[in-house]
Every structure is written in structure tokens, then in C-alpha cells.
Amino acid sequence: MLLLVGSQIYYTQKLVDLNEKNKSLLRLGQDFLQLRRHEKDFLLRLDLKYTDKFTHQAKRFLTQLTAVQALDKQSQQNQQIFDELFNSFPLYQQQFVSLVETRIAMGLDENRGYQGGFRQAAHALEAKLSEAEFLNMYQLLLQIRRAEKDFLLRKDLKYVNKERALYSTLIQRIEAQSPFQYSQLMPLLSKYQHEFMQLVDAYRYVGLNHNTGLQGNFRDQAHLVEQNFVNLDHHLQQQVTAAQRRVEITSVMIMLSTTATLIVLLVRSFLTLQRAFNNFGMFFYRCKREYKHMDEKSVGFSEFKYLATIANEMIDSRRKIEQELRAAQDEITRLRLGM
Incomplete structure (x- = not known):
């Protein structure tokens, strides 16, 4: 019975420890989901307050990850997954920081960054063409702006090629003007084109959709981190199942051993008691005669x-x-x- 109680206490404590690890892992998964939420909030709203939240949450995540790893030093297989997490998560964080920096350079709204630069140049060029009543060139500039907005809306490079063709045509028409008009118009058009092409290159680097470029890379990295969580949870559930099976087997073995021991003791006690009564019976029988x-x-x-x-x-x-x-x-x- 002492063995049974001792084994129950030992395995109960072990199951409690595994349950605490499971809770810690769930909290860690929730922290990572919160990170993904801040990441998507930034991409959707382009507000830098979400990057600050992301940075704060990332520090908390790493602290929690270190604590959970310290609770599970016995499992070598789990330690390998923790090592992969410590390698993959900083890369995910670094890629997100690069994405934020690139988005800042592109412009968090229409008045900043590359967008603000080519937009200001386009408005100035529109004013110059309208003032000089260059209607053909003004119409051509509107077509360029249309191709630009089509690209910004659909992220399709065919609109960039279309914009370049229209840009070449507009250059030719400006070059046909007087040197004074050329000096007034060409710097604005060049600035517009330079800023727009920088924005296009930035979009290529970031990714024209969520599966390409930097967006695709850090998205894959995030999925890798999530997969490591799934693997950890799977291994932890296996450990819980194995511990429960050991508890059942150990309890059954101790109960069977205790039952067998009690049966042997009862049989021996019965035989000893029977032998004692037989001796007393024989003793009193002999007392009659000798x-x-x-x-x-x-x-x-x-x-x-x-x-x-x-x-x-x-x-x-x-x-x-x-x-x-x-x-x-x-x-x-x-x-x-x-x-």
C-alpha cells in the first residue's frame, strides 16, 4: 500500500508538471498569435504604434520561451525543437523589421516617402502643363497617372511597363519644346519617374502579394514557428499519454503484487492457525493419558x-x-x- 501511495504521488506530480508545461506552451502560442495580430494590423493600417506593440510582444515571447524551455530540460527531442524556435523566431522578427523599414521608405500614406515624392512632382508637373496649356502632354500625364494608380491598386507589373512607355512618349514631347519649357518640365518628370520606380522596386522587394518577396519570406518563417509549436504540443501530448499509461501499469502491477502477497500471507496464517489448533487438540487429547x-x-x-x-x-x-x-x-x- 505504501508503494501504491508513493507511486501515485510521484506520477501525479509528474502529470502536474506536464500539465504546467502544456499551459505554458498554450500561453506561448497565444503570445505568438498576438504577434501575428500586431504584424497584420501594421500591414493593414500602416500605423507605427503596432510596430512598438510587436517589439514589446516579441521581447515577452522570448522571455516566455526561455522559461518554458527551462521547464522541459529532460526531453532531448523537445530541446531540439526549442533550438529551432530560437533560430527561426529572430529571423521572423528581423524580416518584419526589414518590412517595416521598407514600408516607411515607401510612405505610410500618400504624402510621405516615395509616394509623397512622386505625388508632389506629379502635381507640380500637372500645374505647369495646365498653365502652359499643353493639353496633349497634360492628357499623356493623366494616362501615366492612371497606369501608376492601376499598379498601386492591382500590383501588376504590366501597368509599370505601360507607365514606362507613356513616360518615354512624354519625354519626347517635352524635348520638342523650347529650352525654357524643357528646363521647367523635365526635372519634375524625372523626379516623378525616379520616385515611382523606387516605389516599384520597393514593392518588388516587399512582395507584390502575400506569397512573394519579403512578405512571403516572413510569412513562411511565421508558419515555421507555428509548426514548431504544433510539434512541441504533439510531443507533450505523447509524454502525457505515456505518463498516464505508466501510472496505470504501475498501479496495476503494485495492486497485483499486493494482492498476491496478501493471499500468501492469509494462506500461511490460516495454515499456521490450523496447525496451532491441531497441536492444542492433540495436547489436550494426550493430557487424558500421559x-x-x-x-x-x-x-x-x-x-x-x-x-x-x-x-x-x-x-x-x-x-x-x-x-x-x-x-x-x-x-x-x-x-x-x-x-
């Missing part, structure tokens, strides 16, 4: 040994009394014969 001591060693229980000792003393006392009575009778007989 005075023989009971063998105390043949009695199994200490209480019966005490009874056997008292019975032997009783036999000795009766034998002594009978001897004294016999001696007294002999003395009386001699006295009668002497008279």
Missing part, C-alpha cells in the same frame, strides 16, 4: 506460544501434585502397617 509437554516452537502465533507455556506449567504442577499425593499415600500406608 503428561507430555507441548512443543512451543511448533506453535505459529506468539499468543499460542504463551498459552502453550502456561499449559506446560499446568502439566508440571499437576505432575508435582500427583507425586506429592502418591508420596503421602505411601507414608500413610507405612504408618498403618507399623501399628
Whole structure:
């Protein structure tokens, strides 16, 4: 019974530890989901406050990850997954920081970054063309702006090629103007084109959709981190199942061993008790005819040994009394014969 209680205490504590690891892993997964939320909030709203939240959450995540790893030093397989997490998560964080920096350079709204630069140049160029009443060139610039907005809306490079063709045509028309008009218009158009192409290159680097470029890379990296969480949870569930199975097997084995031991003890006690009663029965049977001591060693229980000792003393006392009575009778007989 002590073994059974001890094993239950040991395995219960082990299951409690595994349950704590499972809770810690769930909290860690929630922290990572919160990171993904801040990441998507930034991509959707382009607000830098979400990058600050992301940075704060990332520090908390790494602290929690270190604590969870310290709780699970026994499992070598789990330690390998933790090592992969410590390698993959900083890369995911670094790629997100690069994405944020690139998005800042592109412009978080239409008035900043590359967008703000080519937009200001386009408005200035539109004003110059409208002022000079260059209607053909103004119409061509509107077509360029249309191709630009189509690209920004659909992220399709065919609109960039279309914009370049229109840009070349507009250059030719500006070059055909007077040197004064050329000096007024060409710097604005060049600035517009330079800023727009920088924005296009930035979009290529970031990714024209969520599966390409930097967006695709850090998205794959995030999925890798999530897969490591899935692997950790799978291994932890296997450990819990194995621990529960060991508890069941150990409990059954201890119960069977205890039952067998109790059966053996009961059988032996029954046989000893039966032998003791047989000895007492034989003792009282012999007491009718002869005075023989009971063998105390043949009695199994200490209480019966005490009874056997008292019975032997009783036999000795009766034998002594009978001897004294016999001696007294002999003395009386001699006295009668002497008279």
C-alpha cells in the first residue's frame, strides 16, 4: 500500500508538471498569435504604434520561451525543437523589421516617402502643363497617372511597363519644346519617374502579394514557428499519454503484487492457525493419558506460544501434585502397617 501511495504521488506530480508545461506552451502560442495580430494590423493600417506593440510582444515571447524551455530540460527531442524556435523566431522578427523599414521608405500614406515624392512632382508637373496649356502632354500625364494608380491598386507589373512607355512618349514631347519649357518640365518628370520606380522596386522587394518577396519570406518563417509549436504540443501530448499509461501499469502491477502477497500471507496464517489448533487438540487429547509437554516452537502465533507455556506449567504442577499425593499415600500406608 505504501508503494501504491508513493507511486501515485510521484506520477501525479509528474502529470502536474506536464500539465504546467502544456499551459505554458498554450500561453506561448497565444503570445505568438498576438504577434501575428500586431504584424497584420501594421500591414493593414500602416500605423507605427503596432510596430512598438510587436517589439514589446516579441521581447515577452522570448522571455516566455526561455522559461518554458527551462521547464522541459529532460526531453532531448523537445530541446531540439526549442533550438529551432530560437533560430527561426529572430529571423521572423528581423524580416518584419526589414518590412517595416521598407514600408516607411515607401510612405505610410500618400504624402510621405516615395509616394509623397512622386505625388508632389506629379502635381507640380500637372500645374505647369495646365498653365502652359499643353493639353496633349497634360492628357499623356493623366494616362501615366492612371497606369501608376492601376499598379498601386492591382500590383501588376504590366501597368509599370505601360507607365514606362507613356513616360518615354512624354519625354519626347517635352524635348520638342523650347529650352525654357524643357528646363521647367523635365526635372519634375524625372523626379516623378525616379520616385515611382523606387516605389516599384520597393514593392518588388516587399512582395507584390502575400506569397512573394519579403512578405512571403516572413510569412513562411511565421508558419515555421507555428509548426514548431504544433510539434512541441504533439510531443507533450505523447509524454502525457505515456505518463498516464505508466501510472496505470504501475498501479496495476503494485495492486497485483499486493494482492498476491496478501493471499500468501492469509494462506500461511490460516495454515499456521490450523496447525496451532491441531497441536492444542492433540495436547489436550494426550493430557487424558500421559503428561507430555507441548512443543512451543511448533506453535505459529506468539499468543499460542504463551498459552502453550502456561499449559506446560499446568502439566508440571499437576505432575508435582500427583507425586506429592502418591508420596503421602505411601507414608500413610507405612504408618498403618507399623501399628
